[in-house]
Amino acid sequence: MKEKDCVHRRTFLKMSAAGAAGLSVGGIDPVFATTAAWRQINPAISNSRVVCCYDPKMITASPTSFTFATTNGAVNKTVILKNLDLMAMSLAQKTTADAAWKTIFQMPAGKTSWSQVKVAIKINVINSYNQPRVAIVEKVCRVLNGFGVPAANIIVYDGCAAGKNGGGAQSNLWAPMFSTTDTTKIPGVVSNLNGSLGGTANVTVPNVGSWTCTKQISDGTIDILVNCSVNKGHDKYAGGMTLSMKNHFGTFAPDHNGVVLSNILNFNKSDFIVGGTPPRQQLCIADSLWGDLATNPDSPPDQVLSRLAMGTFGPVLDYLFAQNIRKAIMIVQNKGKDNHDWTAINRFLTDFGYATTDAFQWVDVDPTVGTRPDAVQESSQHGLEIALGPDFAHPSSANFAIPASAGSVKISIHDLLGKTVHEFSRLSLSEKAARLQWNGTSVGGGISPVGVYVVKVSGSGYEQTGRLELVR
Numbered sequence: 444m445k446e447k448d449c450v451h452r453r454t455f456l457k458m459s460a461a462g463a464a465g466l467s468v469g470g471i472d473p474v475f476a477t478t479a480a481w482r483q484i485n486p487a488i489s490n491s492r493v494v495c496c497y498d499p500k501m502i503t504a505s506p507t508s509f510t511f512a513t514t515n516g517a518v519n520k521t522v523i524l525k526n527l528d529l530m531a532m533s534l535a536q537k538t539t540a541d542a543a544w545k546t547i548f549q550m551p552a553g554k555t556s557w558s559q560v561k562v563a564i565k566i567n568v569i570n571s572y573n574q575p576r577v578a579i580v581e582k583v584c585r586v587l588n589g590f591g592v593p594a595a596n597i598i599v600y601d602g603c604a605a606g607k608n609g610g611g612a613q614s615n616l617w618a619p620m621f622s623t624t625d626t627t628k629i630p631g632v633v634s635n636l637n638g639s640l641g642g643t644a645n646v647t648v649p650n651v652g653s654w655t656c657t658k659q660i661s662d663g664t665i666d667i668l669v670n671c672s673v674n675k676g677h678d679k680y681a682g683g684m685t686l687s688m689k690n691h692f693g694t695f696a697p698d699h700n701g702v703v704l705s706n707i708l709n710f711n712k713s714d715f716i717v718g719g720t721p722p723r724q725q726l727c728i729a730d731s732l733w734g735d736l737a738t739n740p741d742s743p744p745d746q747v748l749s750r751l752a753m754g755t756f757g758p759v760l761d762y763l764f765a766q767n768i769r770k771a772i773m774i775v776q777n778k779g780k781d782n783h784d785w786t787a788i789n790r791f792l793t794d795f796g797y798a799t800t801d802a803f804q805w806v807d808v809d810p811t812v813g814t815r816p817d818a819v820q821e822s823s824q825h826g827l828e829i830a831l832g833p834d835f836a837h838p839s840s841a842n843f844a845i846p847a848s849a850g851s852v853k854i855s856i857h858d859l860l861g862k863t864v865h866e867f868s869r870l871s872l873s874e875k876a877a878r879l880q881w882n883g884t885s886v887g888g889g890i891s892p893v894g895v896y897v898v899k900v901s902g903s904g905y906e907q908t909g910r911l912e913l914v915r
Contacts, residue, residue: 484722487546489758491803493763494533496526497907498810499749502732509572509743511616518732520578523751526810527582527728530753533808547755550665552720553752556589562667563640563660564599564631567690569614572743573728575671577620577629579751579890583669583726584621584631594623594630598665603639603693620906640665648695650709657694660715660723668724672755674734676742679702680788681707685740687727687757687765691716704787708794711757719861727757729764736773738782746776762791763805770859771897771908781861798867807907809846825872829854829898831911832882841898841909847873849902856881856911857897864891883913 449470486491500522506513526791528540535546550577554560562712564583568574584597599621614633622628632639641658649864659665672690681689681704688711695710710716716724750768754760765788774781789799825847830840845852853866870877883891891913898909 463845469831484717484725484755485547485549485897488755489804490754490759491797492534492806493752493754493760493804494530494806494808495750495752495767496530496808496810497750498522498526500810501526501751502747502749505747506564506593510891511571511613514572514574514733518576518578520581522810523576523578524582526751526808527579527753529808529810530751532807534755536751545590547726548587548590548667549725554666557587558593560587560592560666561596561659561664562592562598562669563657563665564597564669564671565687565690565694566599566601566614566617566671566792567673567693568601568616569603569693570741571613571616573673573675573735573740575673576732577617577656579728579730580617580631580671581620581629583671583728584629587667588630594621595632597631598634598639598659599631600634600637600639600640601693602643602655603696604636636829646715648706648709648713648715650695650712651706654695654706654710656715660694663719665723666719670724674725674729674731674748674764675740675744676735676737676782677740680704682765682785682791683738683783684761684765684769684788685829686729686761688761703789704842705865708758708790712795716757724757726755727754727760728753729760731764731768734768734773736769736777736782741869746773748753748772758791758795759797759803762788762799763803766910767805767908770895772908774859775857775861775897779858781859791841807843809844809905810847810903811848825877827852827854827870827872827900827901828878829856829909829911830878830880831913832880834882835914837912837914839910839912840915841911843900843907843909845900845902846905847872849905852900852902852905853877855899857899858891859895864896881911 452513501519502517503519504517531543535543537543537546564580566575587597618633620629621631621633634640637643637657643655644658645653645660645663646656670687670690671792672687675685677683677685688707690709731748731750734748735742735745750795752764792799825845827843827845828840851869851871853869856861856865858864865881867879885891893913896911898911900907
């Protein structure tokens, strides 16, 4: 499908503009090939690949107040389900949704039938207004149930008892929508805290010590773990935000005492999360239809973002999400106010053996294409690269795959306060690939200071952002 790769920092991975059918996955990430504790999650999908879909059509209304009912009532479930199929196709680089999901979810060792597989889906329901939308979890449940996983073997849970109104106990809002026998409802079981997963057990987490963990995850009963997080801020723990790694707070901690960033990182390194053959946690989805930058995790959303993100490896998803959504978009919309601890966020990579200068794939999926194999056509999109001029010692570029339906596009560069620094003449993309250079000058002809800049490309029904890093 049509997609844009925004690649990070000073090492750049050039991707084909031909769409999913023309992209190829490299071999096993080197760090996982040599580190038994953190292995390549999926042999067919790079841990470094994260896909994102921006589609305002996923939201149908603007809630005057944020509650479980109003946010779920303000989304178009049909559009969300379709976009998740497109994202799966891009993540797995397959031309059908069925082939993509069958690539993402791997049969556990020792199992001969999907009917023997047990799945846990971790959600974050710390409060009633900042939760992943039910449609996202429904898609995962229906895919796995379609493979043959019994509804009774699909458990939706949040084990964290802290937070307003009982934290994870708010899963009672979800329970009426799920059933193991009623085919008009979502196939699955909603657990009250850890009740449907055997309660909790004391475990030893490497580099942390004794802790409490969801029992059927700690003892290996759960074969597949899916992480469905929501985009919100936080005052501590994980760099100022809550996403997939922080989501496992509710797998290991029934209260908020004694948890620090190192603990969260080590929870996510442990065999309880990435152990098993294949590794237990096979998919992470981040709901960013709305989001907030507040330091209070109980704050309601303050920005409409209309985005979903998906990857196989939580630490990379969280880091790229922080860079491409929270920093490149949300901080700009927040007039440059930044509540993050970027030293901590960099540890999302470095504690797992990666470097912030490594090449990562952030792929923006075009929601306007269909899900048929013949919808993936090289001729339906144009490649566009915005790069720093040749005089810069450290190259930086933002790469886009723009649908032909976008027509002529407007291209502008902004600082992190949202101020327009440079504008290109409107471009009509008639060639398969185009390349524009920015020499670092501002609109007034001055020299722009070093730092990160946001590249915005917009056309008919199309808007995407990328990043340039200006280093002299």
